[in-house]
Amino acid sequence: GAVVSQHPSRVICKSGTSVKIECRSLDFQATTMFWYRQFPKQSLMLMATSNEGSKATYEQGVEKDKFLINHASLTLSTLTVTSAHPEDSSFYICSARHHDEQFFGPGTRLTVL
Amino acid sequence: GNSVTQMEGPVTLSEEAFLTINCTYTATGYPSLFWYVQYPGEGLQLLLKATKADDKGSNKGFEATYRKETTSFHLEKGSVQVSDSAVYFCALRLAQGGSQGNLIFGKGTKLSVKP
Numbered sequence: 001g002a003v004v005s006q007h008p009s010r011v012i013c014k015s016g017t018s019v020k021i022e023c024r025s026l027d028f029q030a031t032t033m034f035w036y037r038q039f040p041k042q043s044l045m046l047m048a049t050s051n052e053g054s055k056a057t058y059e060q061g062v063e064k065d066k067f068l069i070n071h072a073s074l075t076l077s078t079l080t081v082t083s084a085h086p087e088d089s090s091f092y093i094c095s096a097r098h099h100d101e102q103f104f105g106p107g108t109r110l111t112v113l
Numbered sequence: 114g115n116s117v118t119q120m121e122g123p124v125t126l127s128e129e130a131f132l133t134i135n136c137t138y139t140a141t142g143y144p145s146l147f148w149y150v151q152y153p154g155e156g157l158q159l160l161l162k163a164t165k166a167d168d169k170g171s172n173k174g175f176e177a178t179y180r181k182e183t184t185s186f187h188l189e190k191g192s193v194q195v196s197d198s199a200v201y202f203c204a205l206r207l208a209q210g211g212s213q214g215n216l217i218f219g220k221g222t223k224l225s226v227k228p
Contacts, residue, residue: 004156034215043117043202043218044157093156102216104149104156 002028002098006105007091012111013084020035021079021108023094029074030096038091050077084112115140119203119219126193126226134222136177136187136203144205146170146179146186147216151200160188160201192224200224 003026010080013019023033031052032069036044048058048069056069065089081088089112095104119136126132138144145164149157161170166181175190186203203219 006156007192041220043220044216046215046217049215073195095157101159106154 002026002096002101002103004094004096004103004105004107006092006094008108009106010109010111011110012113015085016083018080019084019110021081021092021094021110023077023079023096023105025075025096025098025103028098030077030098031074031083032097033077034095034097034102035069035070035077035079036093036095038093044093046053047079064112084110086112088112115144115205115207115216115217117203117205117219119201119222121220122200122223124222124224126224128195128226128228129192130153130226132188132190132193132197132224134201134203134224136186136188136219138184138186138205140184140205140207143206144207147173147175147206148177148186148188148205149202149204149218151202151221153199157202169216193224195228198224198226 005024021074033050038044045052047062048056050056050071052071056106058064071077093107095102116139122148147162149159150160151157161172163170163179169178177186177188200221202221204216
């Protein structure tokens with residue numbers, strides 16, 4: 001099946017710094033990628049839909065200036081958490097659509113101190 | 114609004130036991146229904162799906178039937194193995210989603226199978 005990778009798998013940063021998370025489709029091209037956030041014992045919450053070559057579509061309540069999404073190529077989308085704070089600590093998961101199915105990355109654990 | 118509710122875990126079973134993980138949904142229109150599985154350290158993988166009422170999705174010995182009358186999509190397996198230990202997510206996708214048909218997930222149910 002199609003493979004989606006994320007990097008890094010885990011990151012720890014200081015409050016106020018910015019963190020970039022990469023999501024790559026390894027063996028297919030994805031015009032649409034999704035970014036989710038998962039809190040402990042909670043479901044995956046869609047943050048935004050990333051479209052190659054255009055602006056991302058953010059879900060209600062998600063700050064677009066804080067969570068910057070760039071989908072510059074058909075195989076790469078990046079999520080940058082700007083000026084991170086401890087409440088941004090979470091598990092971030094990306095997925096990419098391929099032939100009407102979504103394939104998920106393994107997730108990135110962000111811890112903000 | 115649209116939502117998915119699944120039984121809270123963790124669920125602990127002995128090998129070869131029967132598994133049921135309940136899932137019910139609330140949705141406008143006619144959603145497609147999915148079960149995803151997340152093995153430790155890995156991303157979510159599609160386990161099975163059903164796109165219309167009375168459809169049965171099946172894979173790797175797991176089954177789920179789309180029940181419109183009870184708005185349910187319960188996951189079952191007749192005999193679980195240790196290798197089935199994972200977190201299972203029920204999800205729906207609307208036919209005409211505002212976010213290009215994005216998935217709406219339940220909270221996940223952790224299954225642990227003991228030898």
